[in-house]
Amino acid sequence: MKILVTGGAGFIGSNFIRYYLKNHPDDQIINLDKLTYAGNLENLKEVEKNTNYKFVKGDICDFDLVNTLVKEVDTIINFAAETHVDRSIMGSEDFVKTNVEGTRVLLDAAKNNGLKRFHHISTDEVFGSLGQKDAPFNENTPYDPRSPYSAAKAASDHLVRAYFHTFSLPITISNCSNNYGPYQFPEKLIPVFVTNLIEGKKVPVYGDGLNVRDWIFVDDHNRGVDLILHKGKIGETYCLGGKSEKTNLEITNFILNEFGKGEEMIEYVKDRAGHDRRYAINFSKIKKELGWEPQVKFEDGLKQTIEWYKNNQAWWKKIKSGEYKDYYQKQYGPR
Ligand code: NAD
Ligand code: TYD
Numbered sequence: 001m002k003i004l005v006t007g008g009a010g011f012i013g014s015n016f017i018r019y020y021l022k023n024h025p026d027d028q029i030i031n032l033d034k035l036t037y038a039g040n041l042e043n044l045k046e047v048e049k050n051t052n053y054k055f056v057k058g059d060i061c062d063f064d065l066v067n068t069l070v071k072e073v074d075t076i077i078n079f080a081a082e083t084h085v086d087r088s089i090m091g092s093e094d095f096v097k098t099n100v101e102g103t104r105v106l107l108d109a110a111k112n113n114g115l116k117r118f119h120h121i122s123t124d125e126v127f128g129s130l131g132q133k134d135a136p137f138n139e140n141t142p143y144d145p146r147s148p149y150s151a152a153k154a155a156s157d158h159l160v161r162a163y164f165h166t167f168s169l170p171i172t173i174s175n176c177s178n179n180y181g182p183y184q185f186p187e188k189l190i191p192v193f194v195t196n197l198i199e200g201k202k203v204p205v206y207g208d209g210l211n212v213r214d215w216i217f218v219d220d221h222n223r224g225v226d227l228i229l230h231k232g233k234i235g236e237t238y239c240l241g242g243k244s245e246k247t248n249l250e251i252t253n254f255i256l257n258e259f260g261k262g263e264e265m266i267e268y269v270k271d272r273a274g275h276d277r278r279y280a281i282n283f284s285k286i287k288k289e290l291g292w293e294p295q296v297k298f299e300d301g302l303k304q305t306i307e308w309y310k311n312n313q314a315w316w317k318k319i320k321s322g323e324y325k326d327y328y329q330k331q332y333g334p335r
Contacts, residue, residue: 001027001229002073006060006106007080009033011184012121014043016079016222021047023226028052030069033080034059034098042315043183060102063109070109075117077225078106081156084187085125085149089273092148099152100159107163115170119229120160122175124214124239125150129276136214136280137175139237146274157237164235172232174225176240177281180301181218182308186316189213190302193252194309195316197259207271209249212278216242217296217305227290238290241281244298254299258306 001024007013008031017029033039035057047053058065060080070076080102082088082095103120110118127137128144145154163169180190193203224240232238256265286292309316 001075002030003027003075003077004030004032004069004073006032006076006078006102007039009035009039009041009043009055010079010083011038011043011181012179012218012221013079014040014183015181015218016077016225017044017053018046019219019222020226021050021053025052028073029054030073031055032058032060032066032069036082036094038083038185040183040319059098061097061105063105066105066109067112070113070115074115075119075229076106076110076115077119077121077229078103079121081121081153083149084185085147086187086272088147088149088152092152095148095152096155099149100155103156103159107159107169111163111167111169117229117234118160118163118169118171119225120157120171120173121225122157122173123150123153124175124177124241124279124281125276126154126157126175127279130278130280132212132278134278134280136241136282137239138282139175139239139285146276150276170234172228172234173237174228174240175237175281176221176224177214177216177242177279179218179221180215181305182312183315184218186320189248189251190255190305191309191316193255194306195320197255197261197265198310198313202265202267203252203255204267204269205248205252206269207275209252209266209268210247211275212245212247212280214241214280215244215246215251215298215301216240216294217298217301220294220296223295224286224292227292228286231290233289238286239281239283240286240292240294241283242294242298243283244294245278245280246298251302254302255306258303
């Protein structure tokens with residue numbers, strides 16, 4: 001396979017590229033990434049000299065560039081997106097541009113050049129918010145996005161399916177729950193909390209801390225994407241989850257415990273606007289059809305992730321002291 005991976009310098013995309021080249025050493029990857037605040041080529045040091053890997057800096061909204069690159073590949077995997085809910089609340093323009101228009105550009109380029117597969121990486125957040133007793137989301141759950149981020153992702157999913165139905169473009173989609181693992185940008189819950197504690201700072205818990213997410217180790221997600229790419233059925237959507245529903249406070253207490261700290265390190269802060277209460281995934285379709293299920297136990301994956309942040313402080317300290325500092329202070333106030 002020759003794959004155009006978009007957004008491959010971000011958290012999940014860079015883990016995917018490292019995972020994929022290890023497991024498919026004869027396949028080729030072109031990584032197209034705009035290198036926004038979230039893109040970081042240091043995530044890809046391990047593969048930068050691999051002759052089957054090439055990096056191109058560019059925007060997925062740039063049709064001429066995408067249309068040229070697509071001629072060199074037979075497959076697109078679209079990871080590129082604006083991904084942080086809090087940022088989408090501060091301003092949604094980039095979210096609509098990249099997540100919706102960028103996906104449209106990729107779809108048109110794929111259609112014009114007769115690609116064999118377009119795999120779209122999506123999220124469980126498109127399904128909305130569950131009550132405590134509701135059944136988990138599955139592939140038939142109606143879309144009900146509630147943040148600018150999830151609304152833009154939902155729009156992109158609809159476009160991808162429209163190109164399947166209207167133009168027979170060979171697509172697949174995966175909707176995955178919250179990922180965690182190495183190289184996650186320190187604006188999401190787990191890396192913010194872990195790096196704050198390493199720095200001796202408190203952890204900001206939004207609202208009452210009882211929102212629930214289903215956590216999956218990033219390699220489990222990427223193994224699922226790999227499987228869908230090779231064995232998934234064209235036109236189908238697959239939901240992937242981590243079998244690990246946790247409240248934010250459960251996670252907070254686990255991390256605090258790993259640092260030998262207690263509740264004195266928690267700072268309850270103002271809740272996120274429109275904060276979705278609960279996400280949960282029923283992944284029985286991909287389990288039944290492709291034999292996939294998550295393998296990493298949450299406690300093991302989280303311990304491994306904490307270790308990674310302890311051992312790679314140069315990586316995140318550079319980020320936390322750079323341009324991102326302004327965002328962090330706007331979000332949480334000076335500290
Ligand atoms: P991330 O924010 O870490 O990385 C996004 C990457 O996309 C960055 O490298 C960035 O530079 C690049 N990018 C942004 N705009 C671009 C553009 N216009 N053109 C080219 N590149 C651009 O995100 P992530 O957490 O790795 O998420 C990757 C994908 O997985 C996204 O589509 C996201 O919606 C989806 N997803 C994420 C999670 C999660 O928990 N993080 C869960 C489910 C699905
Ligand atoms: P996040 O990592 O932003 O992922 P998402 O909102 O896309 O699920 O947030 C995960 C949960 O953690 C969510 O309920 C918001 C909460 N949260 C905090 O309590 N404090 C924080 O500093 C962050 C970043 C998130």
